[in-house]
Amino acid sequence: MGIILMLLPAVLLSCKGELDDVSLPLDTNVVYTMPDESARHEGTWLQWPHQYQYGVTYRNRLDATWVAMTKELAMSERVHLIAYDETEKGRIISLLKSADVPLNNIDFKIYPTDDVWIRDSGPIYVKDKNGQLFIQDWGFNGWGKKADFEKCNVIPSKIAAEQHIQKIALDAIMINEGGSVEVDGKGVLMACKSSILNKNRNPGMTQQQAEAIFTKYLGITKFIWLEGKAGLEITDMHIDGFARFANPSTIITMSEEDLDYWQVPRNDVNTLYAATTKNNSAYQFIKVPLTKKDVITTYGKNLGKASYINYYIANNRVLVPNYNDPNDAVANAIIQKIYPDKKIVGIDCRNLFANGGMVHCVTQQQPL
DSSP states (O other): OOOOOOOOOGGGBOTTSOBOSOOOOOOOOOOOBOOOTTSOEEEEEEEOOOSTTTOHHHHHHHHHHHHHHHHHHTTTSEEEEEESSHHHHHHHHHHHHHTTOOOTTEEEEEOOOSOSOHHHHSOEEEEOTTOOEEEEEEEOOHHHHTSOOHHHHTHHHHHHHHHTOOEEEEEEEEEOOGGGEEEOSSSEEEEEGGGTSSTTTSTTOOHHHHHHHHHHHHOOOEEEEEOOOTTSSTTSOOGGGTOEEEETTEEEEOOHHHHHHTTOOHHHHHHHHHOBOTTSOBOEEEEOOOOSSOOBOTTSOBOOOOOSOOOEEOSSEEEEEEOSSTHHHHHHHHHHHHOTTSEEEEEEOHHHHTTTOOTGGGOEEEEO
16 A cells, blocks of 8 residues: 465465465476566556445545546556446446546446555456466455455455456465565566565565565566565555666665655665666666655645655556645656656545555556
């Protein structure tokens, strides 16, 4: 918050599906690869906010952000909207029509959900060596059982069944939220241990075991591990809030001062800046400032400064979180230089940020 079972050796799994803290040789052969977010999409998945979990006020404060995202994404690719029920579907259609959003590139799925964070709980699309598409269903437990998760946890299975795409069931293998891992599409993964190797996600799992799983199922052959900071906020420090791969040779992040403000541990800042590519070359770094001022929601709540790193790359657009702040234009211009062939669109995330995430946290790509 802002994924054909080829199981690891059965001895590693306890009766509760947790990994025992043992050091056994693991199969680290690459079986599947996860395309980079910038690879061509078939579409984007969104889960629309509803009233059934946190009330009407919660829903109404977020509607405008979802309308804006849907409008822009529908001009880029297919948009798959998940509505809680038929009543919500009708309400969403009315909102889109009122905003003059054409519906011809939008389809609806009726699935009850707990919340909106499909990046973390939704399907992770991967390909095998022949280019065949699969849906991975990783475990999701509400960021360590901090929030309800049962409805969202079954969404990948429902999508796989409806799309007739073969599912890789990993829910008993590993809890893994999409926002906790950043991949470059070339075999490098960047993540904070605090949101993966945490007793509230994967008790007893070792780094070696996590790397073997990521190698097999996401195609990872090099890891950039930060320690992270558990307990700071609900995600236990997802990487996609402060560091992303702009391309395989470039990381987009923040200045040291802003990373300090974001409470990234000092040793992690040093590790991040010293990271090397798959070919052991130094990364280029693009640094985007935080907001100049504290973010104030439309209903007057002060949230402190916010990050622009949590953007989403669509086929011909990049949706960048904006906050009615002077640095919106600065961040948009920096990101535009990274993606010169795409339109940069600022999405008002003031109210969404109040709930713990931005654009990347609530979107999920489906590759071609």
